[in-house]
Amino acid sequence: MESSAYAAVGHKIYVLGGFVDGGFSSDVWVLDGRFHTWERGPSMQMARCGASAAVFGGKIYVAGGGGGPSSSHEGTHWVESFDPDIGLWKSVPCPEGVRNKWVSDCARVGGGVCVWVGETGFKLDPETKTWEDFENELPSGWNGQSCVVNGVLYCYDSCGRFKGFDEKNGTWKEVNGVVTDFPSYMSGARMVNLEEKLVVVWGESDLNGSVLHFEKRRMELQLAEIEVKKDRNGDFWGKVDWLGNVSFPDWILESCPLFYHCLSVSI
Structure with missing residues (x-):
């Protein structure tokens, strides 16, 4: 819907x-x-x-x-x-x-x-x-693309940076160690907690979204698994465990070229 x-x-x-x-x-x-x-x-x-x-x-x-x-x-x-x-x-x-x-x-x-x-x-x-x-600074830094991992709220901003919210000091802090692993802009990025790892999913479309070419549009989904932690000084660090394409059947990519949401469930 x-x-x-x-x-x-x-x-x-x-x-x-x-x-x-x-x-x-x-x-x-x-x-x-x-x-x-x-x-x-x-x-x-x-x-x-x-x-x-x-x-x-x-x-x-x-x-x-x-x-x-x-x-x-x-x-x-x-x-x-x-x-x-x-x-x-x-x-x-x-x-x-x-x-x-x-x-x-x-x-x-x-x-x-x-x-x-x-x-x-x-x-x-x-x-x-x-x-x-x-x-505190929570509302100003929170752009809606967020999730909680190990009790910490993380978000992804429009400048391509991952940030964690330090509740004790009421401030956002950039997650160190991961910025060079990602593009400066990730189309429709979504974040989810999967087994206490920060998982980021985003799409890469090969067309500009023209309605005339809608039937030909294709989108590849990219996924990254990141270990995140907070050190003794209250700074946030991340380590990318995996980064690559997510494979889907062609019929899904051809009929559903837009990526809307991402959730994790226990099976």
Whole structure:
């Protein structure tokens, strides 16, 4: 579905909302990574398109993306949580700075779920359901392409640099030792935690995206596995364990030349 949010819990991938049949959707579809089968999941309480999602403590948190015709109570349900064990969505009360605002992204950071609204960041404590504003550099450096590895939030910026967030000092720091291994720009790069390694996937298209040549477009996917760590001085270091092309059947590359998302599941 177009403009859906995605989350992975265990061996399942959840596709949340999106733009369906000309409107926003509250539908949830679940892909079982073990058997490659789809099933309908419990619908969200609010129709969403372009929402953001994160996983914390085995629960899915989804924020924003409202405004559709069926979202009459969007303020109440602007942030929701889903417990896969009981199959139930619950509304999460949120502050004025988050409610009815465009949420750029959210992620698990430390002991909470972080939500980015424009240049302002908010952090939810899932246990107490309380929020706090960020008083550090996290919102300014976070561009939405991020993931958490060994409890540290990493991101990839528009200048082709990997950065880690130092929670203690509230600052972003560049990941040393990897910049020369990557191109200065990676089209649609996505990041994911795979067995506590930072895995980066990006596409390289051989055409300029012209609609007239859409049927002839091809895309190769590149993948890199990076070991990341933080030293005694609080600096971040990375070591590229593997870098190369990802092989896919021709029919996939020919029919789906655009790369949208990347998630890891346990099989």
